[in-house]
Amino acid sequence: MTELTLPVDRRTPVGARCRVGVIGLGYAGLPQAVAFAEAGHRVIGVDSSPRVTAALRDGHSPVDTVPDDRVCRLGETLSVVDDTEALADCSAVVVCVPTPVDAAGEPDLTALRAACGTVAAHLRPGQLVVIESTVYPGVTDTVVRPVLERSGLVAGVHFGLAHVPERVDPGNPVFDSADTSRVVGGLTAVCALRAAELYGGVVSSVHITGGLREAEATKVLENTYRQVNLGLVHEFAAYCDALGIDAAAVIDAASTKPFGFEPFYPGVGVGGHCIPVDPLYLAHSARAAGTPLHLVELAQRINDERPVRVADLCDALLGTAGTPLDGAEVLILGVSYKPNVSDIRNTPVVPLIRELTARGVQVRIHDPYVPELVVDGHYHKSVSPLGAAIAEADLVLVAQHHSAYDTALLHRARLLYDPRRHT
Structure with a gap:
């Protein structure tokens, strides 16, 4: 694959203190959003559930693995919004929505497609889009990428695209999100390096795979x-x-x-x-x-x-x-x-x-x-x-x-x- 150089938004470089959007504030998304905010990033949180967004605005965590006081300490560093136009001001947008199976046991990517449609509506040159939702190999490139490119921007040219599978273990007293190494795969080497730079500031270590599919396959292998x-x-x-x-x-x-x-x-x-x-x-x-x-x-x-x-x-x-x-x-x-x-x-x-x-x-x-x-x-x-x-x-x-x-x-x-x- 030919690697292309991404334009860099020098005003808000990924990895420095920047603005990060997180779509999906459940068991995977909220700990990640909190970790980014605690590292000094300004985090914009989006969730389709009014119950979740209302709880967070009131200073209450919707998941028991993130204490209320940890959310309250963040103040305005973590903002929950209904107006997704705020995603346009983010240097990186991380998608953490559920990817369940349907009644027949087949993958249901409905929420992922919808979230990526939201990202595409506000995508601008220089942004990095990271998919944390669990998928089978090929989804980030063949399902997510076409949805994002409806924006008129091209992945790997105008914006970065990476897959960083979530590794959340609710209730684990030994390993939390900061102590767990993360796997990063990018559409191009530059995409991977930008995602590694972002996550490297909030986790113990980062392992970069050869591409998107290797990162996607890592998650399904771990749980299989x-x-x-x-x-x-x-x-x-x-x-x-x-x-x-x-x-x-x-x-x-x-x-x-x-x-x-x-x-x-x-x-x-x-x-x-x-x-x-x-x-x-x-x-x-x-x-x-x-x-x-x-x-x-x-x-x-x-x-x-x-x-x-x-x-x-x-x-x-x-x-x-x-x-x-x-x-x-x-x-x-x-x-x-x-x-x-x-x-x-x-x-x-x-x-x-x-x-x-x-x-x-x-x-x-x-x-x-x-x-x-x-x-x-x-x-x-x-x-x-x-x-x-x-x-x-x-x-x-x-x-x-x-x-x-x-x-x-x-x-x-x-x-x-x-x-x-x-x-």
Whole structure:
């Protein structure tokens, strides 16, 4: 590819203290916007949700992983706007909108196309456009680029275009956005260097790939790796159950090896925005290329079926205790998709509740971070007091390991099932 020199806007160079637009202020976009603002950039935030924008204007964070006081300290350094014309004054615009899958499990780029249309409406020479939204390889060049070039400007000539996949892990106490290396791919080498300059001021390190597609593929590989390993461990757990082996004890033992093994533990399924979604983007791209990834698709099916397997085990445990599943009361502890956060995106607890309810179970829930969970129009409110609810239930199922669920509390249960520690 011939590399072209981009005109540089000397008034607001990317990497120095400049104005940065961020479109999408959710679990990925808001931490990034805050990081840019804390580094001294003037940040213009845009989000399609009135709830999100209203909360931020009132000094409240719409996501639990960014504290309110962190937002309040920024003052006018982070401005949330409805008038997207302010994006024209930005040296860089970062797109962090969701890229889910549709009902058929195919990539849904609706929000990404809309966001890029907004950028195109205000695009000016010298700007840098960065896509953080997860996509399959080729989207930034073949889907995003044509939308942006409706502005009459040419990517790589009049404006920069780069892909920097988000690497947010909500609730991770060790690694935050500043401590996590970022991968940068550009349409041209100059595009990549400009994006690296921007992110280099807010993260620990930057890795520049050979192009856009390598950066796009990095993200889907990272989460497919986790999906495949979780599929393996869920099948291994079922195998151990058939032989009366403690799967968790085996995983713990294997974890003592200091090389060549990383532990993954069974659960009630796989949730979040990344692991249940990103491998489907990779599988879609692979089928289109004529090289289907059978292992990836199989792992997806195994993990999708895990809530049914968990319901089967609840049935078996209750049967052993002499309690029929139909009419039994099962208390599910933890409904978010990961520990110590309120994020319920794609939580496997929803299909688990569907499965248990279909079998006649009276399901109750508790989660210190989620006051209620709506499943098929039915509101499941978090029970209180927790101790009494645990003692009353026929079976207590630990779906998520929140730190609030200590061993002494769980020992009050008549019958306890923890998929992570027992299959």
